[in-house]
Amino acid sequence: MSVTADPCSQPSLMHPDQAIPLLLEQVSPVSDTEVVLLPHALGRVLAEDLASCIDLPPFNNSSMDGYAFRFVDLNTQTNRTSLRLIGSSFAGHGFEGEAKPNTCIRIMTGAPVPAGYDTVQMQEEAEVEGEFIHIRHPKAQGANVRCRGEELTQGTKVLSAGIQIGAAELGVLATIGVSQVRVYRQLKVAFFSTGDELRPVGSELAPGQIYDSNRYSIQGLLSRANVEWLDLGVIADDPEAIRQAFRHAASQADMVLTSGGVSVGEADFTKQILDEEGKITFWKLAIKPGKPFAMGKIGKAVFCGLPGNPVSSMVTFYKLVWPILNKMQGLTPVAPLMLDATLTTPVRKQPGRVEYQRGILSRNAQGKLEVAITGSQGSGMLTSMSLANCFVLLEQFQGDTPAGTQVTVEPFNSVLC
Numbered sequence: 001m002s003v004t005a006d007p008c009s010q011p012s013l014m015h016p017d018q019a020i021p022l023l024l025e026q027v028s029p030v031s032d033t034e035v036v037l038l039p040h041a042l043g044r045v046l047a048e049d050l051a052s053c054i055d056l057p058p059f060n061n062s063s064m065d066g067y068a069f070r071f072v073d074l075n076t077q078t079n080r081t082s083l084r085l086i087g088s089s090f091a092g093h094g095f096e097g098e099a100k101p102n103t104c105i106r107i108m109t110g111a112p113v114p115a116g117y118d119t120v121q122m123q124e125e126a127e128v129e130g131e132f133i134h135i136r137h138p139k140a141q142g143a144n145v146r147c148r149g150e151e152l153t154q155g156t157k158v159l160s161a162g163i164q165i166g167a168a169e170l171g172v173l174a175t176i177g178v179s180q181v182r183v184y185r186q187l188k189v190a191f192f193s194t195g196d197e198l199r200p201v202g203s204e205l206a207p208g209q210i211y212d213s214n215r216y217s218i219q220g221l222l223s224r225a226n227v228e229w230l231d232l233g234v235i236a237d238d239p240e241a242i243r244q245a246f247r248h249a250a251s252q253a254d255m256v257l258t259s260g261g262v263s264v265g266e267a268d269f270t271k272q273i274l275d276e277e278g279k280i281t282f283w284k285l286a287i288k289p290g291k292p293f294a295m296g297k298i299g300k301a302v303f304c305g306l307p308g309n310p311v312s313s314m315v316t317f318y319k320l321v322w323p324i325l326n327k328m329q330g331l332t333p334v335a336p337l338m339l340d341a342t343l344t345t346p347v348r349k350q351p352g353r354v355e356y357q358r359g360i361l362s363r364n365a366q367g368k369l370e371v372a373i374t375g376s377q378g379s380g381m382l383t384s385m386s387l388a389n390c391f392v393l394l395e396q397f398q399g400d401t402p403a404g405t406q407v408t409v410e411p412f413n414s415v416l417c
Contacts, residue, residue, distance in 0.1 A: 190249035260308025358388035
């Protein structure tokens, strides 16, 4: 692996790990909350701690289909005892009689274990002979019984404010009888593209024109980020049109997001209007793809300006905008999952910037993690994102890296999947 010792190969660029805390200092979580019914809570951020109002499970119940009995009735001289069958207990329809010595009841998974009975033997370890059940002895009293409050007792905190409600959380809330929850209001993000060269998909391209793909990628990313988005379309390269688009977007949303027009020295009206309408900082980050990035305020809205190249736009959203959105939504920060894998293809890299090369992570025949680069890594090659399932993280001053090297990979989370 070729590494340069010169830490000043691009001294004006800031490492993304240093930039992220500085970016996050510029935003605050939303404080507005609302109460939503449980079926509408998926993906929302919980705004308060929730405690269980019941014991879970709420009653002793069986974890097996089998027979419930009193452990004290087992014959200690043998490994099998015969008990008289006197009834049954099904989920939702418990046994209403009394537990009597030397008796048992048929019981199904989830059914209440009646008071007096304390142990369940699975049906595979029992034999039926008329009204008697011959039970092979379980190892311990209480076998196959889920006790009341075993998982949670009344008053125990179940979920904490700041977590995103997923399918498992919906199930937990339903299990403890919660029908509605208080969540932070959903963020609104307005976005648009600028450029006379951009054409809508499905139309014919004239010489020098391209399809407006970034807007569709941004829409997908925002949908995965569980925010409400407002697509303002393509704005012509006209200063007044761009000015009005920024004003309209800022009046409608918590964040205004654009791609392109944020490079220093770029001949574009976007940067000019941003300087006039907002308080914007233009960042030059040691990240590839995606060196140019802008952030600041337009009116009361946060502004984030992504690079125009398709892959750069997606990578900077993932690494920079997504943490900003998480903080604004009130989400508790979670460090991304990083794994070590063996590189199966050589990597070309110039020292100077942290690179997020697109890779395919898999396990080999020996069960070890390995990763292959998805071919050419040009910032305009959006197919590399479609083929990949992870980023291969190459450090700032790392150079060319041969196959067989252990590298750090960051599997895509739900935003890019």
